[in-house]
Amino acid sequence: MKLLFVADPLEGFKTYKDSTFAMMREGASRGHSLLACEPKDxxxxxxxxxxxxLRDIALTGDPHRWFTERDPVELALADVDAVLMRKxxxxxxxxxxxxxxxxxxxxxxxxxxxxxxxxxxxPEKLAILEFPQFIGPTLVTRDAQAIKRFHAEHQDIILxxxxxxxxxxxxxxxPDGLNLGSITETLNQHGARTVMVQRYLPEIAQGDKRILIIGGRVVPFSLARIPQGSEIRGNLAAGGKGVAQPLTPxxxxxxxxxGPVxxxxxxxxxxxxxxxxxMTEINVTSPTCFQEITDQAGFDVAKMFVDALEAAVRDA
Incomplete structure (x- = not known):
């Protein structure tokens, strides 16, 4: 198959952890052709x-110069077998x-x-509200007074x-409400922007777990992104430590x-x-953590993904 990845510039990929690269590597191992472009193309x-x-690329196996490319090609997107939106x-x-x-x-x-x-x-934050049985107390609003009332009820909150x-x-x-007004003004810009407010979950100390669902089926391991030092954020981009672990019930x-929905x-x-x-978010634009889960737990996430992709193309 011809696989087209619509993604950020290839030169910026961190191949040791990039999930799009893991998809490419698995696809190439099966003989699929790799094409790439940016949305602007x-x-x-x-x-x-x-x-x-499109950039027509081949993987080299060299982490420092991880791809080579032939002359660019101009193609209709309908003429490739699968387009993967990974921006x-x-x-x-x-x-x-x-x-x-x-x-x-x-x-x-x-x-x-x-x-x-x-x-x-x-939308990755709003989408959780469709599934209230799986989320904690959550408010989406522009109203500063509604945020104050939410804080008065729950005491410890995230905005x-x-x-x-x-x-x-x-x-x-x-609970002391310190800087609530200033933070609200910063985020909602005096009512011009919508803010999400959630009750603080102290379980963040054990990690913000990324759970992957592929083709409606669940990857059996999560990546718990654990805040470090005085941080409250577990995101890897914010310095969190990723630890793969089996899913809880x-x-x-x-x-x-x-997943099936x-x-x-x-x-x-x-x-x-x-x-x-x-659950705190549903990520659909460019979910990651393939390589961390594979490296630590031994479960080949990219293989599961390309299996599902091939089946989806056959059934399309």
Whole structure:
């Protein structure tokens, strides 16, 4: 098959931990061809199909110069076997427009994973509210007074922007309410922006668990991202330590309850974030942690993913 990865620039990949690279490596091991582009390379011109100028790459096995490439090729996205949307967040206006171009390519016959409409329909923080049985107390609002009332009820809370990534913009306010007003103003910009507020979960000390769901099936190990030092954030990008561990019964209950629902909507790969017994995010844009789980637990996540991808292409 020809696999097209729509991703960030290849030159910035950290191949020792990058999940997109793990997908590429597994695909290449099976004889699949690898193509890559960035969202900015996708073009739709009047009367034509959605096309892109693609990098035709081969893996070298050298971590310092991990790919070589032949001359670029111009192809319609419908002429490759699978398009994998792996652009990292944030989900900004350009990401939004990219999903529309990819959706047009779908109408022309392209097979896109995850489906562009499903990416738009499942904002990574808001999507959890569809599944209240699996989450802790949560409020989404622009109203500063509503945030004050939530804090008065729950005492210890987390505030975060809806469009953050990698732990950016996350604040904790304890029972004393210190700086709640200032933090609220910073995040909601005097009512102009929507904020998510959640009860603080002390189980974060044991890690913010990333649980992967592939083709509606659950990977049997999570990666617990454990905050270090005085940090409250477990995100690896914020310095958290990743520890692979078997799923707990509650982890499995959450993932098995959500996985088939999201797969039916066109989400081949999903990453749930779970703290203690509560889900905190549903990641659909570019879920990661393949290599950490494989290296520590011995479970080949990339193999499971490419198996599911091949089956999805056959069934499309």
């Amino acid at each position: 996708v073009v739709w011109q009047r009367g034509g199909r959605v096309t892109a100028r 990292d967040p944030p989900f900004d206006s350009e990401y939004f427009y990219a999903t529309h171009l990819l959706e047009q390519a779908e109408r022309e016959g392209a097979r896109v994973f995850n489906r562009p409409s499903a990416l738009r329909d499942h 975060k922007p809806l469009d953050g990534m990698g732990g950016m913009g996350i604040f904790r306010v304890g 509650r982890d499995r209950e959450i993932a098995e309850g959500i 999201l797969f039916a909507r066109g989400l081949l790969l999903v990453g749930l974030d779970v703290i203690g017994d509560a």
